[in-house]
Amino acid sequence: MGCLINTVIVFLLVGLTKSSTHTYKAGIASSTQCRFDACAQLVQNAAKANVDILVLPIPEDISRSIQTDNFDETVKVISGLAKDNKIYIVSHLREKVRCQEKTETIRSNLVFDRQGSVISIYRKPLDPTATCNVTATETTFVTDFGVTFGLLMPEDLVLRNLQGKNYVVAGEWGSEIPALAAPQFFKSWAFTTNANLVTSSGIFSGKAGETGHGTGLVVAELKKDGEDSISAPFTTTSPYTEDLSQYIIRPLDLASQNVRKTVCHGQFCCQFHVKTSGPGPQGLYFGLAAFEGVRHYGCGQHIGTQECALLPCVGSLKSSCDIGSINNTNIIFDEISITANFKPEESAQFPIILLTDTLPNSQFRFDSKHGNNTNQVTVKLYDGQNLLNFGIYGRDFSKDYVGKAVIYDNNDGLTYKIYEYINSDEVLEFCDYVWIRLRVLIFVVSIYVLEMM
Incomplete structure (x- = not known):
């Protein structure tokens, strides 16, 4: 009896010590996928590194059809790993359920505590138009190290107006809007909200940006209330093509090297001030763009959007933006300033800075001022170059809706064919x-x- 009491006291003291600290350790795999045996080794390595919470990648040796058929067995295996290694584990799985007399694929995020118990489940139909009885909003869970996490899927960062300080994101998501692709948008979202974001593709420490170190296993120590240091949310990305047919775009006259112009789409206006130097490659054009309306985001989702952006394009700015194989624009932007007024409620704004290369010496500012029933947002950049997209991406949540989507699921992966x-x-x-x-x-x-x- 005395030994049992001593054991309980030790566990209580350990829990109290963990919850009283101002930081916690998060871990992810350096690759986005791993085989089950490699995942087991990953969990063991995370436990040795004193990681508190680990986000597992999706097992690559299990096809979607097999994974859904063996959902319970997969949960049992992960539960054992969490219990044996005394670590919190977050995993994204799929399962098949009967819904309105047909079979639907359900995406599920599960959280296992140190005893291997499932303490939180967040489920969504793969088809957003399905009316299955599953969890429809983000869930939260409380840990023994004193942190309350929001449990999300990647698209939730764009689709929902969130207010917490610590989030775990698991699952796959693809956006038709380059600026909102998950890896690029994670950094901007964390910067704007100053919230910690632990995802399978990176760990983001609020305004301090992406963090963590290690090979195979990436470990980061995060402050529970966010960072005080600031790192601009620059993101490098590959060349892309974007449909700009609905945008209002005005060409940027690089010859003047000092341009002040207002571009409006309906009642929504963007104020640009651009100072440049350098001729730039032949055939490369820059445009000042404004957009207010609803854009297709993926898988039947349509989102209210307000956007101001400076964009380079090869060939034409009339209907689509294609930067081709350009890897360096050679244009030095001594200063770029973009300002616009947004709704003060049911909205959110994010700086978007997509590059072909890093910007080690650039200075960056992102400010919001509330007043007169508006939220005035300004983004500035000094000494910038290699820009693919620079501006403000605004969300108007009041205009969101889900359209008709037909989704095909096969063993080779997901193929989306949207009939809207x-x-x-x-x-x-x-x-x-x-x-x-x-x-x-x-x-x-x-x-x-x-x-x-």
């Missing part, structure tokens, strides 16, 4: 056009019938 003829602007305009013509025809026929009578 019901909710798309083009089809709605076509229906209005047809209805107007029918009304005219009905009116003419009615007159003719009356005259014949």
Whole structure:
């Protein structure tokens, strides 16, 4: 009896010590996938490094169909790893469920505590239009080291207006908007909210940016309340093509080297001030862009968007932006300043800085000022170059909706084929056009019938 009491006291003292510290250790794999045996070794290494919470990559040797058929067995294995190594584990899995007389694939984020118990589950249908009875909002869980985490999937950072200080993100997500692709957007989101973000593709310490070290296992020590230091959310990315057909774009006259211009899309206006030096490659154009409306985000999701951006493009700025194989623009932006007014409620704004290379010496500012029922946001950059996208990405959550999506799931992966003829602007305009013509025809026929009578 005395030994049991002593053991309980020791566990309580350990828990009290962990919760009283101002930091915790988070771990992820350096690769986005691992085999089950490698995942087991990863958990063991994390325990040896005194990691408190570990986000597992998706096991690569289990196809989606096999994984969903063996969901319970997979959960049992991960539970054993958490218990044996006394570590919190977050894992993303898939399972098949019956929903309205058909089978749906459900994405699931599970959290295992140090005893191997599942303490939090966040589930979503792969098809967002499915009305399965699953958890529809983000969940939270409390740890023995004194941190309350929000449990999310990558798209939630864009789709929801979140207010917490510590989040764990697991799962796959692809965006049709380059600036909002998960790896690029994670850093900007953490910077804006000054929140810790532990994801399978990186660990982000608030305004201090991406952090962590190690090969195979990446470990970072995070402050529970965010960092005081600031690191600009620069992100390098590969060349891309983006549809800009709905944007209002004005060409930037590089010859003047000092441009002040306001670009508006409807009532939404972006104020640009650009100072440049350097001629730039032949055939490369820069545009000042503004957009307010709804954009397709992926998998049937449509999001309210307000955006101001400086964009380089090869060939044309008329309908799409393609930077081709350009790896260096050779344009030095001595100063870029972009300012716009956004809604003070149901909205959020993020700095977007996509580059072809790093910017070690550039200075960066991102400020918000509330007043007169608006939120004035300004982003500035000094001594910048190699820019692919620089500006402000604003979210208007009040305009979000989910459209019709048909999703095919096969052993080779997910292929999305979106049929949005019901909710798309083009089809709605076509229906209005047809209805107007029918009304005219009905009116003419009615007159003719009356005259014949």
